[in-house]
Structure formats: structure tokens, C-alpha cells
Amino acid sequence: MPYRRIFLPFAVLLLMLLPSGAYAMHISEGILPFGWAATWYALSLPFLAIGLRTLSRRSAQDLSSKPLVGLITAVVFVLSCMPVPVPIAGSCSHPCGTGLAAVLLGPTLGVVVAAVALLIQALFMAHGGLSTWGANLISMGVAGSFAGYAVFRSARGFGMSIGLAGFAAGMAADWATYGVTAMVLAFGIAGPSPVLPIFTMIGAAFIPTQLPLGILEGAITAGVLTLLQKRRPDLLARISGTSAAKVSQ
Numbered sequence: 001m002p003y004r005r006i007f008l009p010f011a012v013l014l015l016m017l018l019p020s021g022a023y024a025m026h027i028s029e030g031i032l033p034f035g036w037a038a039t040w041y042a043l044s045l046p047f048l049a050i051g052l053r054t055l056s057r058r059s060a061q062d063l064s065s066k067p068l069v070g071l072i073t074a075v076v077f078v079l080s081c082m083p084v085p086v087p088i089a090g091s092c093s094h095p096c097g098t099g100l101a102a103v104l105l106g107p108t109l110g111v112v113v114a115a116v117a118l119l120i121q122a123l124f125m126a127h128g129g130l131s132t133w134g135a136n137l138i139s140m141g142v143a144g145s146f147a148g149y150a151v152f153r154s155a156r157g158f159g160m161s162i163g164l165a166g167f168a169a170g171m172a173a174d175w176a177t178y179g180v181t182a183m184v185l186a187f188g189i190a191g192p193s194p195v196l197p198i199f200t201m202i203g204a205a206f207i208p209t210q211l212p213l214g215i216l217e218g219a220i221t222a223g224v225l226t227l228l229q230k231r232r233p234d235l236l237a238r239i240s241g242t243s244a245a246k247v248s249q
Contacts, residue, residue, distance in 0.1 A: 026080075026118065026136045027181065029129025032188040040184065041134030044111075047142050051112035058109075069109060072101050077117040079220070080140070081127070095213055096140050099148030099173025100221045103166060104236075110145030111137070135184045143180040148173030148221075162236075163226040170221030174214035178206045 032040070058065040076097035102110035118136050121127035128136045151172040155165035186199035228236040 026121070026128030026140070027132040027184065029122075029126075029131055031185070032132055032135060034131075036184075036188045037131045037135065040132075040138050044134040044137040044142060047108070047111045048115050048137070051108040051110075051115075054106065054108045055112055069105060069113060072104060073113045073116050076101055076113050077120060079217075080117055081121065081125070095217045095220070096144050096174055096177050097217070097220075098140055098144035098177065099152075099170040099217065100166075100224055102145040102149040102173065103152045103169055103221070103225065107145040107149040110149070111141040114141030114145065135188075139180040139184055140177050144173040144177040147176035162229050163222045166225035167218040167222035169218075171214045171218035173221075174217040175210065178210045178214075179203065182206060 055065065055069060079095040079097035082094050096114075098110050098114050101113045105113065115137050118128055118133055118140065122129050122133055148169040152165050152169035155168050156162070160168070182199055182203040185202050186195050190198050225236070
């Protein structure tokens with residue numbers, strides 16, 4: 001027992017001093033050439049502008065819109081701060097939360113939510129980067145939000161329950177994010193080489209982590225929507241633009 005008491009602090013200190021790999025979340029700073037980084041900025045900014053206009057219009061009609069967007073931004077920020085390193089991809093797998101944001105707020109506001117979360121993470125947590133902010137916004141904000149929203153609306157149109165539709169939306173948003181992330185990385189690092197083999201390699205690298213994470217994100221989205229349906233159907237109806245009668249189905 002005395003030996004254990006002496007050995008344990010030294011063991012802990014040794015583990016703390018050993019070098020360990022660090023993996024940045026999202027697409028890391030400096031990975032993309034300037035031309036591609038600028039291209040993704042140019043493609044992402046119109047979506048952000050539309051989202052900000054939507055936020056301004058809704059805020060003028062309903063004073064609770066901005067606090068609600070802030071709350072959902074916090075949820076997305078927390079969800080997207082749980083990294084699972086994918087070393088050969090130059091990025092990390094993680095839940096995104098943009099599917100849930102898009103279902104509750106609409107896809108254009110989902111882009112705004114993702115933009116704020118990504119900017120804070122780049123500035124204060126070294127996740128992603130300022131040069132790759134546009135690329136990360138295209139994958140997580142634009143692709144994730146619009147894919148999740150489209151799947152949710154389609155599923156509800158086919159008569160699926162809110163829980164099942166939310167599960168499909170969360171999963172689709174997550175997988176769409178990483179499909180586009182693989183594409184962005186492939187275009188950025190391919191150079192004169194063919195893009196498709198690099199895209200396939202990066203996409204395959206994401207599968208072992210992102211496949212279960214997509215299912216987990218679907219379950220989280222379904223759980224939140226089901227809880228709102230049971231506890232606050234009026235709130236769910238108001239924020240998702242659906243009639244209360246339809247929400248209760």
C-alpha cells in the first residue's frame with residue numbers, strides 16, 4: 001500500500017508529460033489552398049446573408065426569435081465540440097446538431113446557427129480555422145441544414161411520426177455534412193491528381209466514426225422533437241411553422 005501511494009502520483013505525472021497527438025476539429029487551418037478557401041467563402045456568404053435577413057424579419061415579428069436562435073446555437077456549439085479524431089482525413093468526426101436546428105428554425109437560420117458556432121470555435125478553441133470557416137460553413141451549415149430539413153419535410157409528407165422523421169433528419173444532416181467535408185478536402189488537396197480517388201479515401205476514413213455518430217445524432221434529434229411534442233406541442237408548432245394539430249400526430 002505505501003508503494004502504491006508513492007507510485008501513483010509519479011505515474012499520473014508521467015502520463016501528463018508524455019506527448020500525445022492533437023487533432024483539430026472541422027477542416028483545420030491551413031489545409032486548403034487560398035483559391036479553394038476563397039471559393040468556399042464566396043459560396044457560403046449568400047446563404048449566410050439570406051439567413052441573417054430571415055432572422056431580422058422574424059425578430060421584427062416575434063421578440064423571442066433571437067433568444068431562441070441563441071439557445072439552439074448553444075446546443076449546436078456543445079454538440080459539435082465532441083471530437084473523434086480521424087487522423088488521415090485532417091479533420092475530426094463529431095455530432096453537428098444542424099439537423100435539429102434546421103427542423104426547429106428552418107434551413108436558412110440553421111446556416112446562421114452553424115456560422116456562429118464555427119466562428120466561436122475557430123476564434124477561442126482552435127477548432128477549424130478562419131481561413132477554412134467558409135468551407136466548414138458549406139459542409140456543416142449549408143449541406144447539413146438543407147439536407148436535414150429536406151429529409152424531415154419529406155418524411156412528414158409521407159406520414160412518418162415526428163420522432164422517426166427527426167431521426168432521419170438528424171442522420172441525414174450528419175452524413176451530408178461529412179460527405180461534403182470529404183468533397184471539400186478532396187478538391188483542396190488533390191492538386192493535379194484525380195479528385196475521385198482522394199474523395200473516396202477520405203470518405204472511407206470517416207465511415208467507422210461517422211456511421212455510428214450519424215445514428216446517435218438521429219436519436220438525439222428524435223428525442224428532442226418527441227419531448228417537445230409531448231411537453232410543448234404549441235412551442236414546436238410555433239417554431240417549426242407547423243399547425244398544432246399536425247404536430248400532435
